[in-house]
Amino acid sequence: MGYFIDVIIPVPLQKLFTYSISSSEAVFIKRGMRVAVPFGKSKIYTGIVARIHQLPPTAYQAKEIHQILDETPLVNELQLELWEWIANYYMCTLGDVMRAALPGAFILESETRIVKNKGFPIEEHMLEDEEFLIYEALQHQSSLKIQDVMGILDKKQVFPVINRLIEKGVVHLEEEVYEKYKPKLVRYVKLGSNYTTENALQQLLDDLGRAPRQKEVILTLFSLVGKTKKPVTVFNLKNESGASSSIIKTLIDKGVLEEYHIQTDRIQYSGKDTLKTKLLNTCQIQALDAVKKAFETQNVTLLHGVTSSGKTEIYAKLIEDCISSGKQVLYLLPEIALTTQLISRLQRYFGECISVYHSKYSSHERVEVWNNVLKQAPKAQIVIGARSSLFLPFSNLGLVIIDEEHELSYKQFDPAPRYHARDTAIMLANMHQTKTLLGSATPSLESYFNVKQHKYGFAEIHRRYNDVLMPEIQLVDLKDKYKRKRMTGHFSDTLIEAMRDALNEGQQIILFQNRRGFSPIIECTICGHAPQCPNCDVSLTYHQYKNQLRCHYCGYHTAMHLNCEACGSSDIDSKGFGTEQIEEEVKTLFPGYKVARMDLDTTRGKYAYDKIINAIEQQEIDILVGTQMLTKGLDFRNVKLVGIMNADTMLNFPDFRAHERSFQLMLQVAGRAGRTDERGSVLIQTYNPYHSILQQVSTNNYTEMFNEQLNDRYTYKYPPIYKLIKITLKHRDFNRVEQASQWLAKSLRQLFTEYVLGPESPPVSRIRNQFYKNILIKIPQGQSLSKTKEAIIKVNNSFFSIKEFRSVKIILNVDNF
Numbered sequence: 001m002g003y004f005i006d007v008i009i010p011v012p013l014q015k016l017f018t019y020s021i022s023s024s025e026a027v028f029i030k031r032g033m034r035v036a037v038p039f040g041k042s043k044i045y046t047g048i049v050a051r052i053h054q055l056p057p058t059a060y061q062a063k064e065i066h067q068i069l070d071e072t073p074l075v076n077e078l079q080l081e082l083w084e085w086i087a088n089y090y091m092c093t094l095g096d097v098m099r100a101a102l103p104g105a106f107i108l109e110s111e112t113r114i115v116k117n118k119g120f121p122i123e124e125h126m127l128e129d130e131e132f133l134i135y136e137a138l139q140h141q142s143s144l145k146i147q148d149v150m151g152i153l154d155k156k157q158v159f160p161v162i163n164r165l166i167e168k169g170v171v172h173l174e175e176e177v178y179e180k181y182k183p184k185l186v187r188y189v190k191l192g193s194n195y196t197t198e199n200a201l202q203q204l205l206d207d208l209g210r211a212p213r214q215k216e217v218i219l220t221l222f223s224l225v226g227k228t229k230k231p232v233t234v235f236n237l238k239n240e241s242g243a244s245s246s247i248i249k250t251l252i253d254k255g256v257l258e259e260y261h262i263q264t265d266r267i268q269y270s271g272k273d274t275l276k277t278k279l280l281n282t283c284q285i286q287a288l289d290a291v292k293k294a295f296e297t298q299n300v301t302l303l304h305g306v307t308s309s310g311k312t313e314i315y316a317k318l319i320e321d322c323i324s325s326g327k328q329v330l331y332l333l334p335e336i337a338l339t340t341q342l343i344s345r346l347q348r349y350f351g352e353c354i355s356v357y358h359s360k361y362s363s364h365e366r367v368e369v370w371n372n373v374l375k376q377a378p379k380a381q382i383v384i385g386a387r388s389s390l391f392l393p394f395s396n397l398g399l400v401i402i403d404e405e406h407e408l409s410y411k412q413f414d415p416a417p418r419y420h421a422r423d424t425a426i427m428l429a430n431m432h433q434t435k436t437l438l439g440s441a442t443p444s445l446e447s448y449f450n451v452k453q454h455k456y457g458f459a460e461i462h463r464r465y466n467d468v469l470m471p472e473i474q475l476v477d478l479k480d481k482y483k484r485k486r487m488t489g490h491f492s493d494t495l496i497e498a499m500r501d502a503l504n505e506g507q508q509i510i511l512f513q514n515r516r517g518f519s520p521i522i523e524c525t526i527c528g529h530a531p532q533c534p535n536c537d538v539s540l541t542y543h544q545y546k547n548q549l550r551c552h553y554c555g556y557h558t559a560m561h562l563n564c565e566a567c568g569s570s571d572i573d574s575k576g577f578g579t580e581q582i583e584e585e586v587k588t589l590f591p592g593y594k595v596a597r598m599d600l601d602t603t604r605g606k607y608a609y610d611k612i613i614n615a616i617e618q619q620e621i622d623i624l625v626g627t628q629m630l631t632k633g634l635d636f637r638n639v640k641l642v643g644i645m646n647a648d649t650m651l652n653f654p655d656f657r658a659h660e661r662s663f664q665l666m667l668q669v670a671g672r673a674g675r676t677d678e679r680g681s682v683l684i685q686t687y688n689p690y691h692s693i694l695q696q697v698s699t700n701n702y703t704e705m706f707n708e709q710l711n712d713r714y715t716y717k718y719p720p721i722y723k724l725i726k727i728t729l730k731h732r733d734f735n736r737v738e739q740a741s742q743w744l745a746k747s748l749r750q751l752f753t754e755y756v757l758g759p760e761s762p763p764v765s766r767i768r769n770q771f772y773k774n775i776l777i778k779i780p781q782g783q784s785l786s787k788t789k790e791a792i793i794k795v796n797n798s799f800f801s802i803k804e805f806r807s808v809k810i811i812l813n814v815d816n817f
């Protein structure tokens, strides 16, 4: 009898493919190893061995594998178990999961192109003969296809050679993006503490009479401080005084000047000293104890701590405990790019034990982290990363932390697997029989509900660290302001006044407008025509900076129209407003102040985001205008005022979570104000000051928000009470998708009766020339989720047996929120 393996390959196939192996291969091969396998007419894929057995496939003749690529499993048993859970729970294929889970460099396939790494010092003697041949070929050609490599080496089995070249950092795969994580170091100076008295200062200036250049530096420092009332960077001082670095260094060495870092958190980890974690205050100690106590009986615990209450320091203590027991820690963050501040902070405590993992890193870096985790290297004992880091080969996990657990970006929407990283990480921790800590100032309704149901443990902190008061939140009634003509553009007199006060005191301001662009919709005042995207069913957005109309769905853009396309009138008006317009208005209202904007458009470049954060920390920016990017846990010292330009667009968003989400967004932006000693203030402009969410935001009343929203969820049958599965159909032909969705909804309704909603066209019903229809299935408590899914799969199979429907694409999204 022969031997066979079932192999996961990174293509969306419902079933695993079976290949035949020899009996000696059967002895060697283990689950989780990579094999190169032929597929289709001429393709070769890297696959992962999922099963070894002796049952030949019945429907086809099993092909032989090309070769075995690993000596030991690259993917461990627990990971395979997790992959299976994901494929099951989120209704996707193991191939989908594999693509998301493994760094691209691990899954070479015949289509792959390899490119030489630039600027990587390569010593030729490091390379074996075959490796050298490829390296040499890449001196003459910018990239090589796998086919080319086969030609050069005159053999078929080339994946191992290429894998070695990737590990050595000689080549990478072509389509990969590079984005290195690089924290920044900023130096500031002030007068040394011995010279702050009048006398000492006089003495100093007299003494420096003999060193005119040094005296010049000191005088420049005074004038800079007097003029800007802001900390002075070494860079600035050098420029203004014309002094050399060595003169400034001399003054620092003498103790006349003192060097410091305004946000010491951003000091790059130098590979030497690490600091002790901070001593916790009473509130923090109580919360930490509560977490530990909850862990005795619960697998998951939620830490609800207001913004700036010091949750990160509590995480640090738990991490410390975990690594001292020799175990691994996974620290999940919603978006790595947005959290360089936090990473530097943890690096100061844990130095070399931290690895950062991110899908935008180069293949080499990702492969390195993967291998370090696999080997349980000390370097990767703590992994900080965005959602994909839960796929790393942990074998000794001791703690999972999920920071900002309410963030929507934990959910992957496209492509499959459409997994929620929070829920999947909890599953991962369970498989490792270890604990998960969720943290947030504004927990998701689901998590808080799980606390109320006693499924999760709970701990909380009500006060900010150092007893800094929560910001004072004031609502501004726009209707009233417009009526009494107290508006300048989109700014009420109240907001302008508050801004003026803050600026006069040298403080910084954040303005929040949850929409980028200048003004989303341009409309003809004569005939009402609004320019539309030709590919999508959506109005174009005006971007003043480039004088363009752009589609936010497909990227289509065109020059701004001077005349209405429909009637030719030049009376074109804008409706609504975005960040760009706010920026313009601020510049007119407050000339002479530095204004910057933070949104998707201004943070596209590699380090653009870091640059803006840096500039704010260095107080080079007085007013920052931004979208929800501003909410992501930033810790600025000198921001005292936050203005929310319009709360209503958020509240009116057509989604069952709009209210919960508005509450979270507003409290998170508000949390950026007054994080140090002085109390911050927040102004929210709105047409509905009596809206209950706004009342709850202004009194920071999470519990009331929770109770009210949960009531709504009961009434309208939404999560966390009901579970949701969304089915999306798409096709280029409107009639086809219409028919198909009717058929599908009808069939589902026979099983699930009133719990099937739709088919319905989404708000944007055509994207990239594909028409969309949605069907929503609600699953009441007590109805088996797995049985429901089985039934849906059955209906799906009958759907695809109908010839006209075969070309319709169906997307299943479990927990689609």
Ligand code: ADP
Residues within 6 Å of the ligand: 278, 279, 280, 281, 284, 305, 306, 307, 308, 309, 310, 311, 312, 313, 465, 635
């Ligand atoms: P959160 O994560 O809850 O928003 P942080 O952990 O960022 O809060 O803490 C807010 C600020 O207070 C940070 O600047 C942090 O360094 C400081 N802080 C928190 N706890 C302590 C402590 N125990 N000792 C000293 N500083 C602390």
Ligand code: ZN
Residues within 6 Å of the ligand: 533, 534, 535, 536, 551, 552, 553, 554, 555, 556, 768
């Ligand atoms: Zn479009």
Ligand code: ZN
Residues within 6 Å of the ligand: 524, 525, 526, 527, 528, 529, 564, 565, 566, 567, 568, 569
């Ligand atoms: Zn018109």
